[in-house]
Amino acid sequence: METMRAIRVTEIGEPDVLKTASVPVPRPGPGEALVRVAYAGVNFADVWMRRGAVGAAMPVPFTPGLEAAGVVVALGEGAAVGEGVGDVKVGDRVTWCILPGAYAEYQAVNASQLIPLPADIGFDTAAAAILQGLTAHYLVYEEYKVAPGATVLVHAAAGGMGLLLIQWLKHLGARVIGTVSTKAKTEIARQAGADQVIIYTEQDFAAEAQALTGGRGVDYIIDGVGQTTFLKNLDAVRVRGTICVFGHSSGPAEPFAPFLLMPKSITLAGGMMHNFLQTREDLLRRAGDVFQGLREGWLTVTIDRAFPLEQAAEAHRRLETRASVGKLLLEVGGAGA
Numbered sequence: 560m561e562t563m564r565a566i567r568v569t570e571i572g573e574p575d576v577l578k579t580a581s582v583p584v585p586r587p588g589p590g591e592a593l594v595r596v597a598y599a600g601v602n603f604a605d606v607w608m609r610r611g612a613v614g615a616a617m618p619v620p621f622t623p624g625l626e627a628a629g630v631v632v633a634l635g636e637g638a639a640v641g642e643g644v645g646d647v648k649v650g651d652r653v654t655w656c657i658l659p660g661a662y663a664e665y666q667a668v669n670a671s672q673l674i675p676l677p678a679d680i681g682f683d684t685a686a687a688a689i690l691q692g693l694t695a696h697y698l699v700y701e702e703y704k705v706a707p708g709a710t711v712l713v714h715a716a717a718g719g720m721g722l723l724l725i726q727w728l729k730h731l732g733a734r735v736i737g738t739v740s741t742k743a744k745t746e747i748a749r750q751a752g753a754d755q756v757i758i759y760t761e762q763d764f765a766a767e768a769q770a771l772t773g774g775r776g777v778d779y780i781i782d783g784v785g786q787t788t789f790l791k792n793l794d795a796v797r798v799r800g801t802i803c804v805f806g807h808s809s810g811p812a813e814p815f816a817p818f819l820l821m822p823k824s825i826t827l828a829g830g831m832m833h834n835f836l837q838t839r840e841d842l843l844r845r846a847g848d849v850f851q852g853l854r855e856g857w858l859t860v861t862i863d864r865a866f867p868l869e870q871a872a873e874a875h876r877r878l879e880t881r882a883s884v885g886k887l888l889l890e891v892g893g894a895g896a
Contacts, residue, residue: 565663571611585667597682597896624661628685692849707732717744719886765794786810805830861885
């Protein structure tokens, strides 16, 4: 097999620029392994990549997709692994993230970034959980050390990221206040464990958060929304509270004057996952915690829908319009990858 199906972006734009194309199967270079993709995750980072947003733009043409799960393979006369790879072999089940190119039947992946996938965890679960699970890990253990009794506000609580965060926070003994965009999503967030849910499109979430905490404010705010939520966070958080911005699904937040943090001595943090995966030990340790949570059952993933690869544009539309509840996937090779 010399060619494969892949989603290619040849121009920056709306979801329709995501086109299925026939492209050469990659050959693993030094330090790489060839993986047949079973499922790829769909994330807002892919949307910003497609739009050419500042900080996410890539030279066209490119194949989007930052997380996936699949099997290491060798095709025809080709090698499964490149020079210098000694701990990865044909047949290994693996998952990976923050490496562009997952919207394709095959991807050549740096072997040091491959995470061995336990036999009891499905490809779809791995593709739905790995990027957001690793993100949740640093958000609850590193950016703010969540302790029992902490009150944490999670924006976009009914999305794939939000649902994982709620579960992890409840596992750590926190009180969780979630914000969602529609009434229909309130029950989804509650089922995941949120103690209170605010419909931020209908209510002033900062005023509601203050009311729910007796005027004290929340200890910690986890914000992956950005533009529509950021400044209100300053009103919702308590004195000497912490806000972490790790994404901007509604667009980048407007510039603000740092002295606005002074009246309440607020700590503002920025989150970017690769900064917390500096070594392979970090990667495997954090992934191991995600897998353990899935095995023990206190962590589950909600898969909204798995679209065929060719329907990547429809998956992006569903994500951007906030119609999805939980995680969106692209089914490439499927469970039998």
